[in-house]
Amino acid sequence: MSFPWANEYKPSHPFMQWMDDRLPLPRLVYNSVGAGYPVPRNLNYWWNFGFMALVCLIIQIVTGIILAMHFAANDTVAFDSVEHIMRDVNWGWLMRYVHANGAAAFFVVVYVHIFRGFYYGSYKAPREMVWLLGVVLFLLMMATAFMGYVLPWGQMSFWAAKVITGLFSAIPMVGEPLQQWLLGGFAPGNATLNRFFSLHYLLPFVIVGVVVLHIWALHIPGSSNPTGVPVKSESDTVPFFPYFIAKDGWTVGAFLFFLAAVTFYAPNMLGHPDNYIPANPMSTPAHIVPDWYFWPFYAILRAFTTDFFFIPAKLMGVLAMFGSILIWFLLPWLDKSPVRSASYRPLYRKFFYVLLVAMAVLFYCGGAPAEEPYVVISQIAAAYYFAHFLIILPIVSAIERPDPLPYSITEAVLGEDESAALSPAE
Amino acid sequence: MIRILSILVGLFFTVALAWSLLTGLLNFELPHTVEHEFHEHPKELHLASDGAFGKFDRQQLQRGFQVYKEVCAACHSLRHVAFRDLAALGYNEAEVKAIAVGYQVDGIDPNTGEATTRVGMPTDYFPLAFPNDVAARAANNNAIPPDLSLMTKARHNGAAYVYSLLSGYQDPPAALPEDNRPGEGLYYNPYFANLNLAMAPPLNEGIVSFGDGTKSTVEQMSKDVAAFLVWTAEPKLEKRKQTGLPVLGFLLFATILGFLSYKSIWADKKKKKG
Ligand code: HEM
Numbered sequence: 214m215s216f217p218w219a220n221e222y223k224p225s226h227p228f229m230q231w232m233d234d235r236l237p238l239p240r241l242v243y244n245s246v247g248a249g250y251p252v253p254r255n256l257n258y259w260w261n262f263g264f265m266a267l268v269c270l271i272i273q274i275v276t277g278i279i280l281a282m283h284f285a286a287n288d289t290v291a292f293d294s295v296e297h298i299m300r301d302v303n304w305g306w307l308m309r310y311v312h313a314n315g316a317a318a319f320f321v322v323v324y325v326h327i328f329r330g331f332y333y334g335s336y337k338a339p340r341e342m343v344w345l346l347g348v349v350l351f352l353l354m355m356a357t358a359f360m361g362y363v364l365p366w367g368q369m370s371f372w373a374a375k376v377i378t379g380l381f382s383a384i385p386m387v388g389e390p391l392q393q394w395l396l397g398g399f400a401p402g403n404a405t406l407n408r409f410f411s412l413h414y415l416l417p418f419v420i421v422g423v424v425v426l427h428i429w430a431l432h433i434p435g436s437s438n439p440t441g442v443p444v445k446s447e448s449d450t451v452p453f454f455p456y457f458i459a460k461d462g463w464t465v466g467a468f469l470f471f472l473a474a475v476t477f478y479a480p481n482m483l484g485h486p487d488n489y490i491p492a493n494p495m496s497t498p499a500h501i502v503p504d505w506y507f508w509p510f511y512a513i514l515r516a517f518t519t520d521f522f523f524i525p526a527k528l529m530g531v532l533a534m535f536g537s538i539l540i541w542f543l544l545p546w547l548d549k550s551p552v553r554s555a556s557y558r559p560l561y562r563k564f565f566y567v568l569l570v571a572m573a574v575l576f577y578c579g580g581a582p583a584e585e586p587y588v589v590i591s592q593i594a595a596a597y598y599f600a601h602f603l604i605i606l607p608i609v610s611a612i613e614r615p616d617p618l619p620y621s622i623t624e625a626v627l628g629e630d631e632s633a634a635l636s637p638a639e
Numbered sequence: 640m641i642r643i644l645s646i647l648v649g650l651f652f653t654v655a656l657a658w659s660l661l662t663g664l665l666n667f668e669l670p671h672t673v674e675h676e677f678h679e680h681p682k683e684l685h686l687a688s689d690g691a692f693g694k695f696d697r698q699q700l701q702r703g704f705q706v707y708k709e710v711c712a713a714c715h716s717l718r719h720v721a722f723r724d725l726a727a728l729g730y731n732e733a734e735v736k737a738i739a740v741g742y743q744v745d746g747i748d749p750n751t752g753e754a755t756t757r758v759g760m761p762t763d764y765f766p767l768a769f770p771n772d773v774a775a776r777a778a779n780n781n782a783i784p785p786d787l788s789l790m791t792k793a794r795h796n797g798a799a800y801v802y803s804l805l806s807g808y809q810d811p812p813a814a815l816p817e818d819n820r821p822g823e824g825l826y827y828n829p830y831f832a833n834l835n836l837a838m839a840p841p842l843n844e845g846i847v848s849f850g851d852g853t854k855s856t857v858e859q860m861s862k863d864v865a866a867f868l869v870w871t872a873e874p875k876l877e878k879r880k881q882t883g884l885p886v887l888g889f890l891l892f893a894t895i896l897g898f899l900s901y902k903s904i905w906a907d908k909k910k911k912k913g
Contacts, residue, residue, distance in 0.1 A: 254908055293719075296719050296788075296789075299873070299875065300719065300724075300874055300875070306873075306875045306878075306879060307879075307882070310879075451908055455904050456904060456905060456908065459897070459900055459901040459904045459905070460901050460905070462897045462900075462901070463894055463897030463898045463900075463901045466890060466893050466894030466897045466898075467894050469890050469894075470887060470890040470891060470894055473883065473886050473887055473890055474883075474887060476883075477879055477880065477882065477883025477886065477887070478691055478880070478883055480879070481792060486792060486793050486794050486795055486797070487793065489789040489792040489793035489872075490785075490789075490793050499832070516656060516659060517655060517656065517659050518659045518662065518663055519658055519659045519662045519663075521654075521655040521658055521659075524655075526659070529655055533652055533655075536648075536652070540645075540648075543641065543645060546641050546642075547641070547642060547645050549642070582670075584669075584670040585663070585667055585668060585669050585670065586667075586669065588663055589660060589663050589664060589667065592656050592657075592659055592660040592663060593660065595656055596652075596653045596656040596657060596660070599649050599652040599653050599656070600649055600653050602645075602649070603645045603646060603648055603649025603650075603652070604645075604646050604649040604650065604653070607642040607645055607646060608646075
């Protein structure tokens with residue numbers, strides 16, 4: 214499960230020895246985030262975002278549990294209970310602002326984490342399971358964030374709940390009853406708020422469970438690295454402790470600095486002003502938009518404006534929106550290139566950057582009103598998005614000629630690797 | 640096999656999008672509304688509470704409160720604010736009590752249990768301007784005056800918006816199309832989203848007289864009430880900004896220490912120069 218040169222746990226205190234014989238918890242920690250876990254020495258900063266995501270998850274759970282102590286999941290008082298938290302609960306405003314901006318930060322971090330995977334081919338064998346669990350995590354995060362957004366029961370909460378559950382009504386035959394079943398009524402109401410609160414409290418712990426599997430699966434082959442060349446010898450790795458604890462530690466500090474800067478000095482920057490207006494089923498906001506981290510997918514949803522043969526435009530949009538994430542599940546099998554890292558894949562690299570641009574465009578259009586020119590622009594970007602994963606990637610990986618790879622990680626870092634020489638150097 | 644299927648699915652989505660795109664281009668039309676043309680962004684407003692070191696100007700908040708109390712409160716509620724909160728504006732205990740006593744709030748007759756009213760106490764919240772939405776509509780030409788507690792957070796650039804709106808009533812420009820001219824009971828205001836507002840211009844020069852001698856121009860009153868509503872929307876604003884600085888200072892310090900220890904731990908693993 215690890216490399217043969219991994220350090221072995223040696224209890225230094227009789228109590229630890231006693232513990233190790235009965236419940237080897239210290240050994241588990243030592244072998245997963247301690248000196249017993251060898252990690253490629255050449256990981257760059259893009260590999261720090263997984264650890265940051267973990268920190269985000271913990272922040273969300275801690276602040277969320279405290280908020281839940283003061284929040285009332287009832288449609289008549291939910292909005293007021295949030296204001297009670299902001300005004301009367303000691304440090305309540307801090308908990309709420311950290312939770313709201315922390316959710317946004319979590320998504321920033323995870324988007325970077327995912328695009329790291331696209332660039333460095335992290336989804337390829339032998340890490341397919343890490344990737345698949347990652348996509349499951351992303352879906353769970355989206356469900357959790359969506360339901361959390363509904364809880365303060367402001368205008369955007371209500372109307373986002375209505376629009377998003379309304380997507381299900383596009384499904385033929387069962388659509389309408391399905392939407393009513395999800396909402397617990399014909400429109401979002403107390404039943405909706407209650408079940409969303411229940412699930413919003415539950416899902417983060419499901420996420421914790423899947424994160425454990427994600428990291429477990431990762432620790433079988435160990436992390437990949439920017440060259441994509443597998444670990445060959447001890448000189449390719451360094452122990453997680455102290456090397457990566459130190460590296461992850463200082464970047465988490467920098468991350469918290471940015472999170473605090475936004476939380477204390479622009480806490481409502483990423484929110485929508487309409488959510489400070491209590492939910493009102495009789496008054497539709499001019500532009501209904503979900504939180505910003507859903508914008509690319511919202512843009513894809515709205516890009517389908519014309520019926521396609523017998524398929525209604527709305528159904529196409531819904532299929533495409535869910536499909537746009539579900540196709541990530543296929544990635545390990547669509548990209549057949551034996552080379553992982555885009556640093557050695559000149560052709561794929563170009564398309565990767567086009568994908569980045571397309572994604573940025575979709576982000577922008579998803580937050581804009583559904584009018585021209587945004588619709589036309591998002592149609593082009595969305596078309597590229599699907600073409601990239603489903604058409605370009607399989608073809609590129611078949612025809613591309615990769616650049617020569619370094620012999621080993623050690624050679625990539627130091628310029629030479631003694632074990633590579635045919636006869637050992639003096 | 641999977642790759643052939645994927646290419647087919649990819650074609651399905653891209654062709655459907657191309658189809659949408661084509662129809663979109665054939666009917667391409669940039670949106671044009673009169674609101675787009677005549678609507679104006681809020682004027683600039685600088686308040687003492689702006690910026691990382693911002694603090695409320697308590698004198699101004701008191702003036703703003705006076706404007707709210709004597710003018711806005713006739714129609715607009717402030718339901719998230721309690722009289723006790725006013726201590727933050729610099730009023731002492733006796734003054735807060737005196738303000739509360741000036742209001743009648745809902746109560747119960749201690750002998751019969753019947754609904755009645757009693758004088759306010761510092762723990763009470765500002766009473767609602769109307770008992771319910773129906774009454775509010777009936778008194779306001781079928782429009783509901785919104786609660787003001789969170790107004791400056793419930794609009795983009797809220798404080799400047801409130802200030803601009805209150806001081807921005809004007810005669811409709813000559814070029815304004817007939818359909819967009821204010822109808823019965825509506826007033827032209829370019830800072831309002833659909834240009835016509837059901838609120839009559841509430842402020843006139845001298846409508847309140849400030850205890851601190853400040854001249855009560857429409858400009859001044861609009862600014863003061865905007866400042867007051869920044870406070871009602873976020874009474875913890877000052878504390879937030881004050882707490883932020885030491886937190887950021889600490890995190891910066893910790894991050895630098897972390898970075899230095901990272902450097903020294905990794906020193907023997909980096910490629911040696913030369
Ligand atoms: C709750 C959210 C998540 C957490 C807490 C998390 C955590 C982690 C951690 C700690 C690592 C090891 C450090 C690193 O490589 O950065 C990792 C690796 C990885 N994660 Fe995640 N992750 C999350 C979501 C995702 C998502 C959404 C995806 C993809 C869709 C993903 C894909 C991967 C992959 C492929 C690796 C291995 C990278 C490599 O070694 O090259 N993860 N994750």
